[in-house]
Amino acid sequence: AQTVTQSQPEMSVQEAETVTLSCTYDTSENNYYLFWYKQPPSRQMILVIRQEAYKQQNATENRFSVNFQKAAKSFSLKISDSQLGDTAMYFCAFSDYKLSFGAGTTVTVRA
Amino acid sequence: DGGITQSPKYLFRKEGQNVTLSCEQNLNHDAMYWYRQDPGQGLRLIYYSQIVNDFQKGDIAEGYSVSREKKESFPLTVTSAQKNPTAFYLCASSPGQSSIGDEQFFGPGTRLTVL
Numbered sequence: 001a002q003t004v005t006q007s008q009p010e011m012s013v014q015e016a017e018t019v020t021l022s023c024t025y026d027t028s029e030n031n032y033y034l035f036w037y038k039q040p041p042s043r044q045m046i047l048v049i050r051q052e053a054y055k056q057q058n059a060t061e062n063r064f065s066v067n068f069q070k071a072a073k074s075f076s077l078k079i080s081d082s083q084l085g086d087t088a089m090y091f092c093a094f095s096d097y098k099l100s101f102g103a104g105t106t107v108t109v110r111a
Numbered sequence: 112d113g114g115i116t117q118s119p120k121y122l123f124r125k126e127g128q129n130v131t132l133s134c135e136q137n138l139n140h141d142a143m144y145w146y147r148q149d150p151g152q153g154l155r156l157i158y159y160s161q162i163v164n165d166f167q168k169g170d171i172a173e174g175y176s177v178s179r180e181k182k183e184s185f186p187l188t189v190t191s192a193q194k195n196p197t198a199f200y201l202c203a204s205s206p207g208q209s210s211i212g213d214e215q216f217f218g219p220g221t222r223l224t225v226l
Contacts, residue, residue, distance in 0.1 A: 004153070006153075009151075031211070032211065033211055033212040035214075042219075043199065043219065043220050044217065044219055044220075045201065045203075045217035046217075047214045047215075050212065050214065052212060091153055091154070093153075095211045095212065096211055097211055098144075098156055098159060098169070099144075099154075099156065099215060100156075101153030101154040101155075102153050103151060103152055103153045104152075104153055
């Protein structure tokens with residue numbers, strides 16, 4: 001399995017503020033995808049955002065955006081205008097022919 | 112509505128018993144996966160199947176077995192050989208047989224506790 005590292009076990013952010021989650025990975029592959037998945041307290045996993053390694057442009061989905069640095073093997077997630085519903089565990093994942101997940105970062109949004 | 116169902120939501124097992132977790136999808140997806148989630152760890156791949164009647168071991172297959180007799184079903188058996196089976200188990204599916212960029216869709220999970 002590929003190694004995916006999320007160095008922040010927990011983060012807390014005030015509602016309407018911005019929070020950035022870090023993720024690094026280790027691979028010798030050139031063709032791969034990177035994902036951020038969200039797992040709220042219900043434990044239902046939901047895709048947040050996806051990035052193809054060949055695309056230089058960073059992916060954006062509404063309030064969620066990534067900073068993909070291929071040479072540094074870094075893939076951070078920025079949540080802008082945080083909402084209470086963003087409270088969840090966030091997993092970074094790497095895909096070549098199967099998904100490898102990081103350990104997750106628990107994000108708590110404070111009212 | 113299309114989706115993935117897992118049953119039961121909670122499952123209790125005595126040591127030495129085999130137990131089977133159900134996973135059904137009506138998304139017409141080719142690929143299906145089983146993951147295990149432990150506290151403080153990400154999801155770890157147990158088994159995956161890209162087509163009916165074929166499946167491959169993931170990273171932690173020891174003590175588990177699967178079958179894929181129908182496209183929509185991918186049951187997981189936790190055998191007595193699994194030393195520490197208490198965990199949260201997630202089933203997922205994706206559309207293609209070997210498309211690395213496909214989103215995986217997850218079921219609601221089964222919490223297995225060994226008594």
